[in-house]
Amino acid sequence: MKALILAAGEGTRLRPLTTNTPKPLLTVAGRPYLAHLVQALGDAGIKEQVILVGWKANRVKEFFGDGRQMGVELSYLEQKERLGTANAIGVAEGVMDGDFVCVNGDVVMAPEAVAEMVSAFQKDRRPFMGAVEVPEPQRFGVVQHDNGKLVRIIEKPSDPPSKLINGGFFGLTTEVFDHIRRTGRSPRGEYEFTDTLNMMAAGMDVAVRKIKGEWMDVGYPWELLRANEFLMGRLKRDIRGTVEEGAVLKGDVVVEEGALVRSGSYIEGPAYISKGCDIGPNCYIRPSTCLGEGVRIGSSVEVKNSIVMKRTHIPHHNYVGDSIIGERCNFGAGTKVANLRFDDRTVRVTNKGQMLSSGRRKLGVVMGDDVKTGINAMIEPGTVIWEGTVVGMGARARGNIGPNSKVF
Known part of the structure; x- marks a missing residue:
C-alpha cells in the first residue's frame, strides 16, 4: 500500500514564516513538521510514499530526498496549478495503482492514531474518511453520517448535524479517480475533494472513522506553536x-x-x-x-x-x-x-x-x-x-x- 501526502500549498496564512520557507519545512520539535507525518506513516508500515509538491518544490525534494534516511521510499509529483484538493489527488492517477492512504500535509496527529487508521484500512479495504470531533464544528466541513457510513459533508453549516469534521486523512481505492473526473468546479472555481466524497457517498459505502487522540490542522502561525507543544x-x-x-x-x-x-x-x-x-x-x-x-x-x-x-x-x-x-x-x-x-x-x-x-x-x-x-x-x-x-x-x-x- 502507498501513501499520498498533499503538500503543494503556499501556506499564505502562515506568512511571513513561509515567505522563504515552504510550509512542509517549517520546524516543530526539531524537525520539519512534514517529517513527523512521513515517519508516522513509515512506522505504520507504509514505506512507499508520494509527496505532492508545489510551492518551492525543489526545497522540499532537496530536504527529503529519496527518504532512505527515514526508512521509507519517497517520490514526488508536482501540482502545476492550484485547482483544489480533488485536482491535487487527481494528479496521482496512474501512480496510485491500488488502494492508498491520502493525507493532508497540514495535519499533525499522534503516530499511534496514524497506525490505527492504516491498520483498519488494510484489514477491510473499504474507502474511509477520518473525522475529528471538535467543540465548534460550524467553522469546518461537518460530517453527516449514518452509523459510521458517510452521508455527506456540509461546509460550515449554521446548524451542524454532528461535531465531526473532515480530518484530512483518507483511505481510497483507484475508483476515486473516476469520481474526481466527474467532479465539477465549486463556486470559488476549484475542484473540491469534499464534492468528490459526497458523490462517492451517494453511490457507494464510504466509512467514517474517528481519529483518536490529538489532532490539528496547521493553518495559522499560532497553530504551529500548538503542534510544537504536542x-x-x-x-x-x-x-x-x-x-x-x-x-x-x-x-x-x-x-x-x-x-x-x-x-x-x-x-x-x-x-x-x-x-x-x-x-x-x-x-x-x-x-x-x-x-x-x-x-x-x-x-x-x-x-x-x-x-x-x-x-x-x-x-x-x-x-x-x-x-x-x-x-x-x-x-x-x-x-x-x-x-x-x-x-x-x-x-x-x-x-x-x-x-x-x-x-x-x-x-x-x-x-x-x-x-x-x-x-x-x-x-x-x-x-x-x-x-x-x-x-x-x-x-x-x-x-x-x-x-x-x-x-x-
Whole structure:
C-alpha cells in the first residue's frame, strides 16, 4: 500500500514564516513538521510514499530526498496549478495503482492514531474518511453520517448535524479517480475533494472513522506553536552535544551533536537544541522551546515555549515567550517580547487583513526572516513582523508590520 501526502500549498496564512520557507519545512520539535507525518506513516508500515509538491518544490525534494534516511521510499509529483484538493489527488492517477492512504500535509496527529487508521484500512479495504470531533464544528466541513457510513459533508453549516469534521486523512481505492473526473468546479472555481466524497457517498459505502487522540490542522502561525507543544511532549532525553559543568538540564532535553550548552544555563524539558547551537552562559530555556541549527542564546536571556529558527541570535538580556522567530534574526540587547494582554483576553492577530483570535491567552511575536531589533526594543503580544524589517532602539512594535519596514 502507498501513501499520498498533499503538500503543494503556499501556506499564505502562515506568512511571513513561509515567505522563504515552504510550509512542509517549517520546524516543530526539531524537525520539519512534514517529517513527523512521513515517519508516522513509515512506522505504520507504509514505506512507499508520494509527496505532492508545489510551492518551492525543489526545497522540499532537496530536504527529503529519496527518504532512505527515514526508512521509507519517497517520490514526488508536482501540482502545476492550484485547482483544489480533488485536482491535487487527481494528479496521482496512474501512480496510485491500488488502494492508498491520502493525507493532508497540514495535519499533525499522534503516530499511534496514524497506525490505527492504516491498520483498519488494510484489514477491510473499504474507502474511509477520518473525522475529528471538535467543540465548534460550524467553522469546518461537518460530517453527516449514518452509523459510521458517510452521508455527506456540509461546509460550515449554521446548524451542524454532528461535531465531526473532515480530518484530512483518507483511505481510497483507484475508483476515486473516476469520481474526481466527474467532479465539477465549486463556486470559488476549484475542484473540491469534499464534492468528490459526497458523490462517492451517494453511490457507494464510504466509512467514517474517528481519529483518536490529538489532532490539528496547521493553518495559522499560532497553530504551529500548538503542534510544537504536542510533539515536544513526546521527546525523549538525548544528550549528544557538549554540556559544560554547571549547566542544568531537567527532563526530556535533546542536545544534538555539535551543540554547546555553557555553564550556568538552565534548561527545562521538553526542549530541543539543534546542532551548531551556542547556549549560555547563564540563560534560561523553558519548556516547549525548539531551537534550530546555529541558534545563539546568550547571557541573561529567557526563552519560553517558542520556535527559534536557524542562525538566529538572541544574545543578551532578552525575553522571548510563546513566539515563532524566523531565520537569521538578530535581537539587540534588552529587546523584550510581551506575550500577555493586560485584560487577560485571548491574543488577537492580524492575518491577511483580518483581525483573528488566536485562541491563546499567551502569544508573543510571529517574526519573519532577517529581522533586526535595536537595544531595548519592545514587541507587543500578537505582533507580526515581516521579513527584512528593522525595529530601532527603544522602539515599540505592534500590529502587522510589512516586509523591509523601518520602525523607530
